[in-house]
Amino acid sequence: MVQINRERLLGDLTTLRSFGATGTGVVRPSLSDIDMQARAWLRDRMSDAGLRATIDGAANVVGLSPNDGPALVVGSHSDTQPTGGWLDGALGVIYGIEVARTLLENPDTAHLAIDAVAWCDEEATYTSCLGAKAFCGVLTDDDYSATNAEGESVAQALERVGVKGTEHERLDTTRHVGYLEAHIEQGPHLEQNGQRIGVVTSIVGLGGLRFEFVGEQNHAGTTPMAMRKDAGVALFEFATRARKRISAVASPSTVWTFGDAELHPGAESIIPGRASLLLQFRDPNSDVLDLIDAEMRSLVSEMTTEGPVDVVIDEVRERIAPTIMDAEFQQHLDAAAERHSSGAWVRMPSAAGHDPMVLAHHLPCAMLFIPSIGGISHDFAEDTSHDDIALGCQVLADAAVSILEAQRG
Amino acid sequence: MVQINRERLLGDLTTLRSFGATGTGVVRPSLSDIDMQARAWLRDRMSDAGLRATIDGAANVVGLSPNDGPALVVGSHSDTQPTGGWLDGALGVIYGIEVARTLLENPDTAHLAIDAVAWCDEEATYTSCLGAKAFCGVLTDDDYSATNAEGESVAQALERVGVKGTEHERLDTTRHVGYLEAHIEQGPHLEQNGQRIGVVTSIVGLGGLRFEFVGEQNHAGTTPMAMRKDAGVALFEFATRARKRISAVASPSTVWTFGDAELHPGAESIIPGRASLLLQFRDPNSDVLDLIDAEMRSLVSEMTTEGPVDVVIDEVRERIAPTIMDAEFQQHLDAAAERHSSGAWVRMPSAAGHDPMVLAHHLPCAMLFIPSIGGISHDFAEDTSHDDIALGCQVLADAAVSILEAQRG
Secondary structure, three states, rough: OOOHHHHHHHHHHHHHHHHEOOOOOOOOOOHHHHHHHHHHHHHHHHHOOOOEEEEEOOOOOOEEOOOOOOOOEEEHHHHHHHHEEHHHHHHHHHHHHHHHHHHHOOOOOOEEEEEEEEEEOOOOOOOOHHHHHHHHOOOOOHHOOOOOOOOHHHHHHHHOOOOOOOOOOOOOOOEEEEEEEEOOOOOOOOHHHHOOOOEEEEEOOOEEEEEEHHHHHHOOOOOOHHHOOOHHHHHHHHHHHHHHHHHHHOOOOOOOEEEEEEEOOOOOEOOOOOEEEEEEEEEEOHHHHHHHHHHHHHHHHHHHHOOOOOOOOOOEEEEEOOOEOOOOOOOOHHHHHHHHOOOOEEEEOOOOOOOOOOOOOOEEEEEEEEOHHOOOOOOOOOOHHHHHHHHHHHHHHHHHHHHHHHHHH | OOOOOHHHHHHHHHHHHHEEOOOOOOOOOHHHHHHEEEEEEEHHHHHHOOOOEOOOOOOOOOOOOOOOEEEEEEEEEEEOOOEOOOOOOHHHHHHHHHHHHHHHOOOOOOOOOOEEEEEEEOOOOOOOOHHHHHHHHOOHHHHHOOOOOOOEEHHHHHHHHOOOOOOOOOOOOOEEEEEEEEEEEEOHHHHHHHEEEEEEEEEEEEEEEEEEEEOOOEEOOOOOHOOOOHHHHHHHHHHHHHHHHHHHHOOOOHHHHHHHEEEEEEOOOEEEEEEEEEEEEEEHHHHHHHHHHHHHHHHHHHHHHHOOOOEEEEEEEEEOEEEEEHHHHHHHHHHHHHHHHOEEEEEEEEEEOHHHHHOOOOEEEEEOOOOOHHOOOOOOOOOOOOHHHHHHHHOOOOOOOHHHHHHOO
8 A cells, every 4th residue: 555645745736836826826828938937847846756757849747657667647737727726737747746756665666657747738728638649649730830829839839948859758558558637626516415536437528519590680660570580589499499408318417508699680670680509518428419419400400390490500510529438447446536535436527628538549548536616617716625635646546556556467 | 632643753753763773772861962962853843843942951851832821741751771762751752742732733722731841861870850850949969969870970961061050940830730741661561461551550669678697607518507507598598488478468569579699708618607688679559568668577587586597687778659640630541541442551550760750749740651562671672563652642642631621620
């Protein structure tokens, strides 16, 4: 049994928080000066932990274990949202370092290999999961030409921060047997149910559709109700029916949102001739996404048949398949969580996106959640109790040991 | 019995159409060069008809009968919408001239006084019913400083067209006993029901409300459905319920329109925290407007009580009382319509606004409608059959005679 060092863990988290600290929050967008200062500090902490640490050509901080494989990659991203919380990715990064040094310090586990990592730009200041893509060798020209809000491209930014030309640390399938990441839940489920650890089963998939309603623009005074082809009224009716239709096929994990609606021309005395409505839906199960998609398509043709307004799917916004976490890794996390939380743990999907959406295509992945106070994230108010932070790291360390022991047979 | 001159009537309408003709439509916004050219021609046609005609200080063309009162003012406006039809106000202006000259030519009616008029800016290029307001002496400083889309004020425009300082022709209650205006219906009722004349009972009143929905903006992935305060969903629900509530208290003449809806911030992955919805409702009866208003206020408090989203009335947009047409004048129009249309006439409200909304506060008013083909107006495609145009003028002339004879006792 290994034992993580709670004070050292919380101390490093507090130091990392100081890079970009703004009130209770943190402003540390990827490839900013302060982000690069934090990365230099992380590299040094990895070196202090006995890892061979570098900032690579994608600004990933990678600390390789001196031990041979099988190795587990453990970490998260150290960049933040424009106005971010202090934990988010930082938590998983410091967990990676703490797990690596805890194992190296303990004679029973000093032979096991943990490669710690702090990915670059998970939050898509330029392009989402930039660092994880580079690690997997799937960066495209589109990624390199993606720009931040100021119009600077990834290629320009990597040159500016001085890592252009530095080699990318790459996934080595002869060494790396999997990836573990811990994260705050970013939702209220764990807290509301009195649970302290979530073992992630999958990262939800996502579908998006834009509906267009085509009626007839006309005078709001002289056009009798019975003769109208009001695109706005059709939109309201569609949204109300869609709500019932989605509920009928949804799982308990499904979420869906009408993020935008527009009536055209949008004037007081004019019957809207056109309208559009944006729907996004998420679920850990592809079948549920398919069911919702099918329900929406059937509602579209139903309402077009009923008239008087035509409804069409104007645009399929995106379809991201759920990312399934490795089944065996989940069992190791279950066992460690049970050992340390007296049953206060649960399997659950992740409703938000994470680097494993890229990494899981290339190596087995697993994730662990700890509670978010009030379910708040991507906000200065984001927080988690110190006890939960320490517990999560202990569970992750135990799971890393048992996974690596199992791999060594 | 007088007899209007169909060829002269249609000839003058065709000539007036040529001022600003654009395809089948007319572009003659008030106080434009082409509008002033049309007004000069109208003044000359009034003079030809034996009237003492001038373009007054508000650019109204007024042709006073040489006869003493009691006099009826008969006409409409000669300005058009930015892209208008050829009839709209032009029809009633030429009717006024035709009725005046028809009566003056006929020995039986040559003693009766018709003052013909072509009002300025009913269409609100600057400010609605500018000419009618000037005639009634109710022009305000706000009216004079109202601007067109190019930023020119009424005061500047009147100076530019050379009428500033010219006296306003004014309502003279010792002479004027009423106002008659004919207009195309601008809606489909007459055509759909095979009727050729509408005797207007009132011009509909109008209410407007803007509703604000105040929920909680949040992450569209990590916020469970049960915890959401989705302002957009509340708006859709409100609109759907409002439709039923309005229908329950509406009269057959009621029309209502949700002209605009907005969700904030309007992004794919964000639950809308605020939303707003614009409602306009019209009815010839103030009581019905009050009922709809009350229903909406009760629905607002109902939904706020239900939660989770607060609904408030953000803004009372406007409330215009219905304009009631003179009861006795309506009977004269009924009788003339019956005489010439073999029962193909009906009493009906006007769903659109007209100069009598100003004039009726100062003298008895009545209006007559003729059919609009396809219900189309404020559009180049606006049209009415020549037979209907001639019939409407004949009915108006007969009614004018009987009203004036009745006044003379």
